[in-house]
Amino acid sequence: MTPKFTQLLEKCIRDGVILGHKKIYKYNSAPNESEINQSIVNEVFNEIYEWFYFDEFKLKDKKHE
Numbered sequence: 001m002t003p004k005f006t007q008l009l010e011k012c013i014r015d016g017v018i019l020g021h022k023k024i025y026k027y028n029s030a031p032n033e034s035e036i037n038q039s040i041v042n043e044v045f046n047e048i049y050e051w052f053y054f055d056e057f058k059l060k061d062k063k064h065e
Helices: 005-027 033-051 056-063
Strands: none
Touching: 005 033
């Protein structure tokens, strides 16, 4: 069985953008552009980390090869 990585990644990004936008307004009624952007970025990464596992040790080892 092989997952549909592109569609899953698109879902993570779309959901992260929506959650990040909603979340910043939940705690701040007048956020500035930087706060909005950071909230969206944070939530996109949260979604990606929710669905994908990154073995950082393997990634670091590959960089040194």
